[in-house]
Every structure is written in C-alpha cells, then in structure tokens.
Amino acid sequence: MGGVRTAGDLVARMQLNRGMRIDAAKKYVAESLGVAVSDLNDPIVMGEVRDDKNIFWISEGQTTVDGIAAKYNISKLLDLDINCVNRFLKNTGLG
Amino acid sequence: MSKILTRFGDGYKVELTEDEVKADIEEGCNDAASRAGIEPLARDEQEHIFEMFKNQDTLVGIERGREVVMTYDGMSSKIRRAHIVIDRVQSLQVFERALGADTLELSHIDYSFKPCKPINGFELPDLDLLLNSTVAPVYYGAMPNLGLYSQPDGPCPNPADLLPLGKIDEARQAYEEAIEHAVSDIVFVASAMYEAGVDGINIDTVGAAGDADFLTALKATEILKEKYPAMGIEMGMAGEFVLGMHGNLSWRGVKLAGLYPQDQVRLAQQAGATIFGPAINIVTSGTLPWNVARSVTFCKACSEVSEIPVHANLGMGVCGIPLTLTVPVDALSRATKAHVEICRLDGL
C-alpha cells in the first residue's frame, strides 16, 4: 500500500493485531484519521495527514515525529495497543 | 493472429497463441480444482486473467482502490542478497522509508527458530534499535524447520533415514518427538521477542517438513495466543497441500496430511493466527498463464472461507512468480494483479 509513505503501515497494524480483513481495516483506519478510504494510499493526502497528526512522514529535511513517539500517537489515533509503546510507557513509569 | 509473449515457470520466454493461453488458463484452474476439491474459476475470471496476459505492456497494475498490504519473509537479508553491504536495521529502514513496505520483519540469516534460540539475546539490541527508529509494524520471523531436529543436526532419529528402511513406526515417533522440541523453541523465541516489543511473529514456510511441521506451527500458535492474546501471528505455508510425512497427525480432530489452503486457513485461525499465507508452488515446465490460474484458484477458495486476512506468498517460485533469482516485472505484476483482483486478498 505504500507503508509510511501512505497509510499502509496503519492498515497493516489492524490486520496483524486485530485480524481485520482488508476492507474493514481500511475503513477503520480512514475513520480514525478522518479521511476517505480512497485517500489511504495517496502519498500527497497522507503526507499532510501524517504530518498534522505527528505519526511520521517522509519530510526531507524537515523535522518529523519518528520511532516510538510516532507509534505512541498511532496507538492513540487507532485506539490500538502497540507492544513497544506499552513497553516504553512501562519502562519510563509513564504508563 | 498475433502471439502473446509470456514465460514458463522457470522464467524463460515463450510465445503462445491466444487459444493456447486460454487453454492453459482453463487447465490450470481445473488442475487446482480437482486436486483441492474446489470450484474452478468462473469464465469471467478466467477471461480477466487472459486479458492480463494478452496485454503486452511490461507492467500491469491493480485497479485503483484495491491496494493491499505487503508482508515479507526473510526481509533482513533481501538487500544483502544483492551483494550490498548493509546492516539489518538499515536494510529495514530502506524497506520502510524508500520502498514503502507496510510491515517490517527482523530475522536471523539462519532463518529457523532452532538456531535463533541460543542467539536470542544478541537479537534483542537490533530489535530495540529497530523499534526505536521505525514506525511500521515489526515482525520477528523464522521457520519451524522440523528437519533441524533430526540427526545429525538434532536429537531425534532421522525419519528420512528410517522411512526408506520401512521403519514407519519409528519414523512417526521421531516426528512426534521433534514436534515437542520445535514447539518449545518457537514459543521461547517468540515470547522473548514479544516481551522485547515486537508487534508480531511470522511463522514461515510451515509444512516444509510435512504434517508434523504444520502441527508444530499450530501448537506453537495456540500456546502463544493463550500467553499473549494481543500478539500478531502470521502463518505462511510452504506448499499447496500438507505433505503426509507422518500421515496420522491431527489437530482438534482434523487430520493434517493432505489439507489444501481452504482447510489450512481454518485451522490457522482456530489456533490464533491473525494472518494466513497460502503458498502455491510453481511448476517450472508450465506456462505462467497455467501457473497463475492454478494458484489463483487455490488462493480464491482459501480467501473465501477465511475470517482472518489472507496474504498469499507471492515470491520466488511461489504463487505464479517464476523460479528465478531476478524476477521479471512483467511476470510479477501479472501474478500480483490476478491474485489481488480475483482472490480478494488482504495482502501479499
């Protein structure tokens, strides 16, 4: 789907950790992000959405939220437990 | 009538007439249908495949809006295979950020759970670095590879030695013993990686050593799911049917030998897998229209009954992709389009 260049990583998370089939996973992610399903693999739309929501984008020279911080935001947006985020929160006493 | 340029399963080019392509597609469908006891593709679906091969553009693409998720096996070594010196984390960053991979898979070059067990502690720093520097879901992947538990590589008598001697009971016992060792190794490695933060486990090339290998994966999945309900587990197969190397093994009352993808996926989801990957081996002497039609027929039946996402294994020598080190893009794109559009797959 285009991974972090679009919304492929987010749809993949819903498949891997919730066992959702593709249409359900796309719908869930689109609703969570407030975009149309047809925008999920559009790098232009999704680049802006990812930037706005601080979930990492291909930013070429500009700052972006990356790694665990981006995944923390994804976890909130998708209302999905992300294993490494939970570990981070536990290890830092934040969670 | 102009000829259609396509390839054999070993990647070499062949020119066929339209009638020959149509006949190959029909035969491929029928071969799969008769083996697996499923319906062949409908006429319009066969026609759809034919149109893909008739189109002589180098690349064909899937219909807009039908894009699917990509998962990978042995991803950490893919770039190194092209003789590029790169470490595993960098390699996965290239996949994520440059190539647009939807998921990442950390794996050891010796891609079996058994060798991953003693070095597990040395995998964790790479995993930690990866989780801190990427965003996409991260799997840890390896194969059950039951063969590694047989002498001289492992503790159990070797069924490959015993069976030709007619020592069937002894061979079966050896497989049963190997299952316990393999389940223990998978659970150990997967648990350690999950507790270190990985999103999911890819149990890959399941069934390579036959029904005992499949049983190993099912048992390990069941244990892991019980232990970590939120763990993502992908189970990818080794071939279209489960070889009966033991012949008498069953799981929850279902005999495993001889199961085709539409039955394999039911067991995988019952065990707790969240993604299933059917694998249909290429027949190198068959044409790509024949191979693609055959593979799509198997995968469609699997996708129709599945409640979990189905990611067909489109890779070297599997699911209509020629058995070549450098895959021709005309072949890759046609196999992809056919599987995604006809099987209603969730991923590749």
Add this chain to the structure above:
Amino acid sequence: MIEQGVVESAGQCLIKGSKEEAVSLARQVIDGGADPVELMNLAFIPAINEVGDRFGRGQLFLPELITAADAMKAVTDVVNEVLSATTTVRSNKGTILIATVKGDVHDIGKCIVTSLLQANGFRVHDIGRDIDTEKIVEQAVQHDVDIIGTSALLTTTMPRQKELEELLKAKGLREKFKTMVGGAPVTPRWAQRIGADAYAEDAQDGVRKAEQLLAIAVS
C-alpha cells in the same frame, strides 16, 4: 485375461499397503491360469502408478507409499517365481544413486524421491546429504549405477550439480551414467545449462524421467 475385479483388488491391496493380501491375490490369479506378465502390466503396475499419483495430490501419504512399495516388491517376487528365467518381469528397472549435494543438509525431498523410485521398481542407493562431489562419483562407480540423481535445495548449493557434470567429464565417466537433477530452485533450464540429462520437477516426475532415461516403456 485379467478381470476388472482383479485390477481393482490389486489397487486396493497396494493403497492399503497390505503385502499379504497383494501376494495372496497374485498367487490366486496365477494359480487360476492367468498370465503373470499380464497381471503385472494390467493390474499391479497401473496400481502402483495410481499410488504415486495419489501421493502427488496429497491423498495418500509417505508411510502408505512405503508400504505399497513393499507390497509391490513382494508381488514382483511371486510373479518372477513362476516365470521362466528368460521371461522374468524386471524386478529392477535400473539402479540409481541419489544424494543431496555438498553443503546442503536437506533430505526430506530426497527421501520422498527415494521412496517413490523404490515403489516403482528401481534399486536406489541413497547415500545421504551434504555429500562431496568426489564421493558421489566414487559411489556411482562402486555401485555401477545407471543414473546419478542429485538434489539441491539452495541456490547456493546448485553449482555442485554443475561440478558433478564437470567431474564426470574430467574422469571420462560422463557417458557411463545418466544424470538427473532436482530440488526447489532447480529448473529445466539449469539442467540444460549444466548438461544434465534430465530435470525432475518432483518425485513423480523423477520416476517418469528415470524411466525415460533408461528407455523403459511407461505403462
């Protein structure tokens, strides 16, 4: 004339892997005056082919294949007992050495090929896995085989099959043996490129190709 009922019973005996029943059926039919050669050609040989086909479709499994092979061998012995020396049914279609090449420890596929070849009346010397090319040639000479079959599961070990072809030529033995290659990454084109005599897609194809190489009529 072999009755249809006998053909069906022969198939059942082999599929069940019942040596006793197969031998008993063969003796009963021969004692009844039937031609033993016809019994083999019309009943038992098609039956063992059916066993191989079912195995290739996942309808019958390796242990059953092995017991079927054992039953088939016993029937062949019975038939040969009653035939004169000049008209024996060939209990050995040919002798094959089989090995997984050096550096490659995979032996499951090779085990299946060995079993299916044996089931189809070949004498097989399976010399194992991770076998040095020199040793393959030495053993082939020692056992005076007709065919050398090698398996390679890895792209990194396939070149050993080419090495075998070159070593046979260097030793002046290339014409003495037929060579057959197989294994997951191996293709017909590879066989052609290295000069092997045949490529086997799978175990059943291995039987077909072995029969073709030795010019054995396939029923």
